[in-house]
Structures are given as structure tokens and as C-alpha cells.
Amino acid sequence: MRVTKFRRVALVAATLGLGLAEGFATRTPKLSLSSVVQCAAISSSGSNSVADLRKEYSKQGLLEAELPLDPHEIFQLWFDEACNAKVLEPNAMCLSTCKDNIPSARYVLLKAHDKRGYVWYTNYNSRKSGDLLANPHASLTFWWGDLERSIRIEGKVEKVSDAESDEYFNSRPRSSQIGAWTSNQSSKIESREALEAQEVAVVARFEQMEKIPRPPHWGGWRLVPSRIEFWKGRESRLHDRIVFERKQDGSDAWSKVQRLQP
Ligand SMILES: Cc1cc2nc3c(=O)[nH]c(=O)nc-3n(C[C@H](O)[C@H](O)[C@H](O)COP(=O)(O)O)c2cc1C
Numbered sequence: 001m002r003v004t005k006f007r008r009v010a011l012v013a014a015t016l017g018l019g020l021a022e023g024f025a026t027r028t029p030k031l032s033l034s035s036v037v038q039c040a041a042i043s044s045s046g047s048n049s050v051a052d053l054r055k056e057y058s059k060q061g062l063l064e065a066e067l068p069l070d071p072h073e074i075f076q077l078w079f080d081e082a083c084n085a086k087v088l089e090p091n092a093m094c095l096s097t098c099k100d101n102i103p104s105a106r107y108v109l110l111k112a113h114d115k116r117g118y119v120w121y122t123n124y125n126s127r128k129s130g131d132l133l134a135n136p137h138a139s140l141t142f143w144w145g146d147l148e149r150s151i152r153i154e155g156k157v158e159k160v161s162d163a164e165s166d167e168y169f170n171s172r173p174r175s176s177q178i179g180a181w182t183s184n185q186s187s188k189i190e191s192r193e194a195l196e197a198q199e200v201a202v203v204a205r206f207e208q209m210e211k212i213p214r215p216p217h218w219g220g221w222r223l224v225p226s227r228i229e230f231w232k233g234r235e236s237r238l239h240d241r242i243v244f245e246r247k248q249d250g251s252d253a254w255s256k257v258q259r260l261q262p
Contacts, residue, residue: 057148057233062240064257071228071244071254072115075151078230079113082144094141095120097131104131110140111168115252117224118153119160121168123185124217130186132157132221140223148233153225160220169214177212178202229260238262 047053068074082090091110096103106128108120118140122129132138140153169177182199189195206212225246232240239262247253 055233056235057239058235059148059232061234062230062232062242064242064259067230067242067257069254069257071225071230072113074230075113075228078144078147078149078151082142082147082149085144085146087144087146090144092142093118093120094143095128096139096141097128097135098137099131099134104128111220112164117155117222119164119220119222121165121218121220123180123183124159124219125187126185128186129221138223150231152227152229152231153223154227155223155225157221157223160222162219165219166214168220169218170211174212177214178206180218181206181212181215234262 068077079090089109092107093110094105095108096105098104104127108122108128110118111121112119136156136158138155138157140151142149142151144150169180172180178199181202182195227243227245229241229243234240241260241262243258243260244254245258247255
């Protein structure tokens, strides 16, 4: 049997007596690679339990009186600060969907935002898109740990216009455009080699074309927010939570800010 890179890692770890639980080695006690890393971090803090991992938040809190009345303005402010703080992938957000009462969450990248909502791009045949077609209610969660801040956005999704998707697709590097054609996102595939063979076929298909067209199954989703919550970690777990809700009068207006208990 061919020894893959993963299998080699597992064998080395097993030889060290660790025993990996992630499907490629079977020694006891079972310990996943991630828990090995985490335990190393905990023991360096003098403890041996994940329950002892905690952080006291100390940065400045959130006061209603100091906040703009429009949550989009606060979002822009916090997003800029996350970028300036050099947070890793500040535009990464956890997208939660729910189909047939079964929730599912994954990260996507925010690619545009304005008063209309928050946009990301993906494959329209993917699991997330299937979920959204069945149930347009979704939520987005940002976590900027270095700033002790999180934002939760809830609402309904709509597809962005073809023109908007085209414009963004055309701005992507060629390799990412090839990737969008290559991957039948969320479908099973027998091996890495099979995926790479799909890529080779796509490269050949577009070799003579300077401009690669957007795949019809690829484009943007926009979450139109009805609720936006700003969370700031505070001392003794008395965190700040400020929530804005869209007025139910059909206008674009937001209700007065509300504070929630942490
Ligand atoms: C930081 C980060 C950013 C990601 N951004 C995107 C994205 O913008 N679009 C996308 O389709 N997948 C993105 N992915 C991959 C998704 O998390 C996910 O694996 C993929 O979309 C398939 O999800 P699904 O099967 O639930 O549809 C990203 C993953 C990470 C970790």
C-alpha cells in the first residue's frame, strides 16, 4: 500500500505512543492531533485541563451613547479596526444555515457590504447553497479575537445579480477562476488525484481563452440583515452586547439600540 503523507505522520506519532483517533491510526489512549497541540498549550500555562483555558478581556467596552445609530457604520468601523490590527483573514465569517431543522456552519469570506447587506461568493450547487434555497434564513458570525470582538448578523439571503457576480468573478486571479470551474463543491470525490485531474481538464479547456467566463453554477449570495449584534468581551464575563433590530414598518430603519445580558 502506498504510504501517504498523512499515514507517515500517523505512523511517527503512533511510534511515539500517542495513538491518533482521526481514522489513520489506532493506538490507545486515543488522542487527536488537535488535542495534542491544545494540551501542549495548556501545559505550558501550568494546567492540564481544557476547562482551565480562559482569557480575561480588558480592552475598552461598548457604550450605547457613543455608538452611531446605524449598525452598518459600526460594522465599517470595527471591520476597519480588524484590518488595521492585522487580524488573520478579517473578512472570514461563519455562515450558518438550516435545512430540515438540521443546522450547518462553515466559514466564507465577506466580499462586499453596504446598506443592502453582506455578500460572499460560492458554488450554487454546494451544500450551503442547497440549504439556502430550501430555507433563506441564515446568520453570519465574525470573531476578531485580538480585538475581543464578535458580530452576529441574522437575516434572509438573496442571490446577487448576474452582473455583480460577473464583476467579482472577472476580478479574481485566473487560478481561482479555474478553481470555480474545477470543483463540484460539496460532492464526494475518490481522491486528491481525481480532483487534480479535473483541474488539468479545466486548464486545457480554457487554454486558448484569455477571459474565462463565470460558471453558471457560481455566484454571490447577499444576507439582508434584520438583526445585528455587537459583542465586546469585558472583565468577569460581564460582556457588552448591543443589538439592533430592523423596524417592522417596511422601511430600512433600525430600532433603538438594546443592551442584552451577557
Ligand atoms: C477562512 C475560510 C474562508 C472560506 N471562504 C469561502 C468562500 O468565500 N466561499 C466558499 O465557497 N467557501 C469558502 N471556504 C470553504 C468553506 O468553509 C466550505 O468548506 C465550503 O464552502 C463547502 O461548504 P458546504 O459544503 O457547506 O457548502 C472558506 C473556508 C475558510 C476556512
